[in-house]
Amino acid sequence: MRDHVVEALGREAERLGGKISYVAEESHGDPEPGPSPGDAGLSPKLAAALEELGYSRLYKFQYESLEAWRRGEDLIIVSGTGTGKTEAFMIPVLEGALRGERSIIIYPTKALARDQVWRLSKIASRAGVRVEVLDGDTPKSVRSRIYAHPPEVLVTNPDMIHYGLAFSHSFRDLVKGVSNVVLDEVHVYRGVFGSHVRWVLYRLERASGGNIRFLMAGATVGNPEVLGEKLTGRRPRVVRGPSRRRGSVVHIMVDAGRASRWSMAAALLAAAERAGLKTLCFVDSQQMAELVARIASKRFGVEAAVHRAGLPAEARKLVEDGFREGRIKAVVATPTLELGVDIGDLDVIVLAHLPRSYSSYLQRAGRAGRRGRKGYVATILADDAIEAYFLKRPSEYLKQEPEPSFLEPGNREVARLHLTALLLESGGAAVDDLPAPLKGVVREVVALGLASSRGRFLRPVWSRARRYVEAQGGIRFTGPLVRIVEAGGREIGWRELPQALYDLHPGAIYYHGGRTYLVERLDLEGLRAEVRRLGDVTFYTKPLYTVDIVSVDPLEERSSGPLKLVYADVKVTVVVEGFVVKEEYTGRTISENPYPKPIAWSYRTKGVLTRYPNPGIPGVEEALSAYHALEHALIHAARPAVGAADTDLGGVSYPSGHIVIYDSAPGGNGASRLVFERFERVEDIAETILASCNCQDGCPRCVYSPYCGNNNKLLSRRRALKVLHARMHMARELKLGYPEGSPVA
Helix, strand or coil, X not given: CCCHHHHHHHHHHHHCCCEEEEEEEEEECCCCECCCXXXXXXXXXXXXXXXXXXXXCCEHHHHHHHHHHHCCCCEEEECCCCCCHHHHHHHHHHHHHCCCCCEEEECCCHHHHHHHHHHHHHHHHHHXXXXXXXXXXXXXXXXXXXXXXXXXXXXECXXXXXXXXXXXXXXXXXXXXXXXXXECCHHHCCHHHHHHHHHHHHHHHHHHCCCCEEEEEECCCCCHHHHHHHHHCCCCEEEECCCCCCEEEEEEXXXXXXXXXXXXXXXXXXXXXXXXXXXXXXXXXXXXXXXXXXXXXXXXXXXXXXXXXXXXXXHHHHHHHHHHHCCCCEEEECHHHCCCCCCCCCCEXXXXXXXXXXXXXXXXXXXXXXXCCCEEXXXXXXXXXXXXXXXXXXXXXXXXXXXXXXXXXXXXXXXXXXXHHHXXXXXXXXXXXXXXXXXXXXXXXXXXXXXXXXXXXXXXXXXXXXXXXXXXXXXXCCCCEEEEEECCCCEEEEEECCHHHHHCCCCCEEEECCEEEEEEEEECCCCEEEEEEECCCCEEEEEEXXXXXXXXXXXXXXXXXXXXXXXXXXXXXXXXXXXXXXXXXXXXXXXXXXXXXXEEEEEEEEEEEEECCCXXXXXXXXXXXXXXXXXXXXXXXXXXXXXXXXHHEEEEECCCCEEEEEECCCCCCCHHHHHHHCHHHHHHHHHHXXXXXXXXXXXXXXCCCCCCCCCCCCCCHHHHHHHHHHHHCCCCCCCCCCCCCCCEC
């Protein structure tokens, strides 16, 4: 049977020199049924409310969640998009409310919390349970009512809890005696954000009196027990629903051919919109979201709205409302729309590249074709090592299981903030009662003048501690924030370091809110970037930089065959030496522009250090080209092996054979820890990437990287493969030593 949507997208791909290389349709029915609300032993009021709304039966996994809650267990519910996981935690929460319990439901963002309240309240109001939202937008009168008369169910977000505990007596009183804490969309709590949330939950548990149960829910979690334990400090019971979304979806793999992925994404978005289909295009970069929307307008005559972080909340809300109501038909978004914000029915999802993880792919694919309609997910595969890997194995990509989530509870940057906040909210703490990661930063907090110690007891230095918590900018990041200022002093946005080095270096083209800016000055001491608005341009920029590992403090060691692996605290210095200018549609390099005085910034993070042999490669540059190419292949391979995006990890190679793969976030995000644990799997995929490419000696489909600091110079696929094969045939362990020579990143 012909599929007109697939044909329309195929014609557009071919017009740009690409083609559809793979199509697969999957369809899944309802989850396994369980008992009726009445037979599930629910209170009559709740059973009647559910039946009134059409819930004639619970699903089996929903009933299992209810039974686990009745036994007093902490639990994590894993179930696909649109399969009823919200009801799986909401029914126990409402049952508890009718027994006199109070609960807090936490969503990752303020927008998602407010978006979901209507769904929660629909059941709760019929059962006689009060649900209230408390966040930064809650009016003062409503806030006063909540504090004076706490609702049975409070809906909020981690940021509100963080600041509320630290700065508000009323908030601390509100959370005392809470029985249940629910974390929905739990798969989002990974990396730096997950590390922050781990300590927000610890502080919340202390403030509540310590008698709470955790209920967690997520659609795509590869290691639910481990993630739940890292977030809460307890091993949860896992309840599994269907792993796949309900309904039908068509997966389409598009080989971009000679077109740039950004042009292809804009073309498919425009073709779908012209066919009357409501379409959402996902990219992973703020700047690329702006670029794809520009190309869609300039080249294909279709206006697409942009939804991304860094835009004002009211601007994002306008896009969400317009998209949901049908006034906007095409949107380009970063992962800000990956979660369950209600944007109505969607026909087509265009992915400008494979997402950072398969879990992310499932989340994005789950947004299409909901409410009984067939959805389409068109993924563009272009010049990228992992995309080339899966272009030859498309069915293998779709048969994957979700990868493990990762976070680093021991991130010292995060721990300092939360120890300081904990002292503010509690008035002091006994050092011996603190968890090890918080105990490990006591000296730093005292040295910074944020706390004073008397024996083994800490007290806050109130004014300094308060200013410190306020100045950190929240719990979404760990690096300092660089303000972006237009002529006249008007602030238009911000970027976190070290990412600010790559986006806001002098001479950079910076896209923001549909406008184009030129970065004229970057002041790292003042944390300020000065920009000037430009007219229309047909190019973009990328930084040229080097990375050096200044110090390595080992935390753990192990062997992988003849290689020694060290997981360590590392100090990284990034030096931006200039930038390249690239043509907008093709990505062709137009010029390279060195700086007379490079820009440097250092930070501490976590990383994996190892050393590879030299199998007789003569010359320093020749050897370095092998190790540099291998470093790129290992980072590429980390995407399917551990679920880490290229931007989660950085790498640096030395002519001595040393390679360091490190967390890109200050303090660490947990990705390199999984590389350390799964190094053999990472190497296997890297070897396949290197061996299966048919290029002469390196290309975008094997060892080139869009994030390479030297614009993909000094790279040899053949030499990298030679190094890997030599490593596999070594009989004795290679002495690790310390990196030597000038590095490349």
